[in-house]
Amino acid sequence: MRCRCGKVLSGRYSRMCAVCYRSRNDLSGKKIGKWTVLDRCQSPKPSIHAYWKCRCECGAEQALAATSLKQETSRQCRNCYAKERGPRHPVNIAFSHVRGNASKRRIPFDITKEEAYDVLQNQKFQCALTGLPLTLRPNCNASLDRIDSTQGYNTQNIQWVIKTINLMKWTLSTKNFVELCRLVVQHSDAG
Numbered sequence: 001m002r003c004r005c006g007k008v009l010s011g012r013y014s015r016m017c018a019v020c021y022r023s024r025n026d027l028s029g030k031k032i033g034k035w036t037v038l039d040r041c042q043s044p045k046p047s048i049h050a051y052w053k054c055r056c057e058c059g060a061e062q063a064l065a066a067t068s069l070k071q072e073t074s075r076q077c078r079n080c081y082a083k084e085r086g087p088r089h090p091v092n093i094a095f096s097h098v099r100g101n102a103s104k105r106r107i108p109f110d111i112t113k114e115e116a117y118d119v120l121q122n123q124k125f126q127c128a129l130t131g132l133p134l135t136l137r138p139n140c141n142a143s144l145d146r147i148d149s150t151q152g153y154n155t156q157n158i159q160w161v162i163k164t165i166n167l168m169k170w171t172l173s174t175k176n177f178v179e180l181c182r183l184v185v186q187h188s189d190a191g
Contacts, residue, residue: 027052027066033075035064056080090136091117098144098153108152116144120160128159129174147174 001009003017027037034057041053041063050066056077068074076084089095095113102109120142125134134142143166144158150173151157161169169177 025050025066027069030069032069032072034058034080035069035074035076037069089113089117091120091142093140094136094142094144102153107146108154110152110154111158115155116158116160119155119158123160127162127165129161129165129169129178132162134160134162145169145174149173 001014003009003015005017007017009015009017028039030037032054035054036057038053038055038061041051043049043051043065044063047065051063052066052069053061054064054069055061056079058077058080060077060079062077064074091113095116099109101107120134123134126132127134128145136142141162142160143163144153145161145166146153147157147159149169149171159174172180
């Protein structure tokens with residue numbers, strides 16, 4: 001059997017010679033997205049994949065797996081990606097967590113990040129039940145709560161509360177939860 005270059009192949013299962021194989025897999029000098037492939041390099045961790053030293057248009061250098069480059073799953077450095085994506089919405093973390101849990105629990109979820117953020121602004125970044133300040137960053141203490149836990153998430157049925165309050169409230173309606181809290185206070189004051 002012969003390689004496409006004409007060289008006779010010695011191996012029974014070989015389809016191309018070593019020279020053609022290396023040239024086919026040589027990525028040096030190629031431009032993939034914002035990356036320019038510089039040269040082959042050592043793997044940063046134990047791996048069976050070939051790694052290539054690449055330079056992003058911004059100047060950042062990184063070792064990338066050949067598979068990431070060939071499949072174009074990496075097209076730019078993290079900094080360029082972050083700039084391109086733009087700033088994250090302030091309620092991203094809290095909102096994504098609640099939406100994921102609602103999906104797992106099959107609870108209807110009919111609100112957007114913007115609508116949730118509008119409710120938070122209308123509450124002046126204060127817990128709807130305690131009046132304590134709510135923070136989204138760096139240590140998020142805000143939690144999106146359903147006023148009536150038998151209904152889904154919609155603009156008429158949400159409020160922002162402290163996470164601990166939301167855990168305590170769990171499946172209770174706001175009215176039932178507040179009444180139970182009142183009873184707890186009365187009992188502890190009487191004791």
